[in-house]
Amino acid sequence: MIGVWDSTGLLTAAVAELPLSVGVADGPAEAMAVVDGAEAAHAALAAGALGLVLVAPDRMREDEITRLAAASGTRPVIALRRRLRAQRSAATAAVLAECSAPPAELESVLRDAVGWIRELTGGALAVDSVATTDAGAIALLTTHDGAPVTVLARPLSGVPDGGVIRVIALAAERRDVEVDEPAGVLRVRVDRDGESVATALGFESPERHALRRIATLEPVNDLADLLHDTGIAARILGSAE
């Protein structure tokens, strides 16, 4: 059993849902520490945490992620990204992506849109062209195998909190992702020859899924992925340093 020290209180239910795999720890030492933000993460590592669960990684800056990656070394760091799910990747001819969100949230929503593209296409992306207007940003990316990816990102004022993401990967087997936080929608539709099916995403909460990944001791690449997605999003929105 792995001890979990939750400084946020956000994973209490998830701990209860994994009674055989994890248990509550009194402190971060020799435990997986659930933390919010870079400062809390470094403190937990300094206190001897075995690894981290970041509950709001979308709020971390690129430089904070880089420093945390260096500090964590081989200790696993799991990024809890509620708008994103791991996907089986496949070759695609092209990808179209769109996202919109209140201005303060757009960059974090765009990170997750980039994350979906990376998951669907199976590798790192490169920024080819970007243009911005008052309406938002338009960009051309390329996948690791050279397929074009077009991205639109729009800030919307006066709308409820939360983002909307739409990603379509075009191939003989087409995949259509729709994330709509205000509407409470997260779905992936797959179209192939003669059928169109909604992918079962299951009913496990993202929080429980994050803890279960700790319990299964799978290799974790979340910080590198987060850093990649953050860097691409920053370049699209023109906020890269």
Add this chain to the structure above:
Amino acid sequence: MPYGVGIIGAGPGVSALHLPTLARFDAFQVVHIADGGSGRAATWAARVGARSSSGTADLLADPAVDVVVVASPPDRHAGDVLAAVAAGKRAVLCEKPIALTVADAEQVIDACRAAGTALVIGTNHLFDPAWTRAKHHLIAGGGSIQSISVTAALAPNGRYHEAVTEYEPAGAPMGRPAPDWSDAGVASAVVRQLVMGLLVHDLPIVRDLAPRLERVVFARPVPPIGCTVGFIASGVLVQLTAVMLPAGADSLWRMTIGTSVDRVEVDFPPPFVHAGSATVRVRGADGRETRYARSPIDGYLAEWQGLLALLDGSEVAEYDELLGDALFAIGLADAAGAAVIEAM
């Protein structure tokens, strides 16, 4: 008396599109089909009791032909329309594009206007009743247009031809070989062709929403055959991607319009089929979704209804709009072709 229709061109699209579409109208009767020397016109014409010929002269001299359908290769569209006007025909339905150059487009529109020839361009998505509904929603909704995305992921045409026609054994159309995308000149020319021949379906709608082309941000080929183009028009962000895939999922032809208050998604039916209008789905700012009822009328039928309205005088030809659409498409195609070369 139905209007006599003469069809210039005898490619697979005539059997799969024009003949089945016109068979749904009492007001039109196909009386003459002309090919460019392939001999296919005789086959198609025999099915509907029409005359056939090669070249355009006999068809244009045929007094039974009131309306000319220009379904020849795109580089002959302008010349065929001009010939139909010169022959005194009452109306022309020209497959898109009307012309490949600015000068040709202007000449065609000037000639039609001077002669009073009714002219419809076969941009079926523009005529789709669902688009009319979506446009009313956009106008009534009051939001400013911010983005337009068009996704055309097309399965092989044969799949849809089989839903609307039959071919003799070995008569089915052949697929096109993939171009040599590594050759910048080829890539640029094919992307230009794809803009003028495929993306052109939706450009009149794009122009309706974002009339002033400012600049192309990127344009790239998409293997096996396709392209992606990103541009800014009237401050609106526009991304267009079209790709013809060799197999797999059914065609997806979707236009998404993002405004400051909602998102409107229009899913058009696959090409050639008569399966009713597109579907329109609106996602409001609060996450609420609205679906508009579909119409049994598709864009192909609506094109001919539009032509009929011009012939009976209940509508007037919008020559300036047709010219504006043509110039917008040509300008975008030229800029996209240049962007492909620049990127290579």
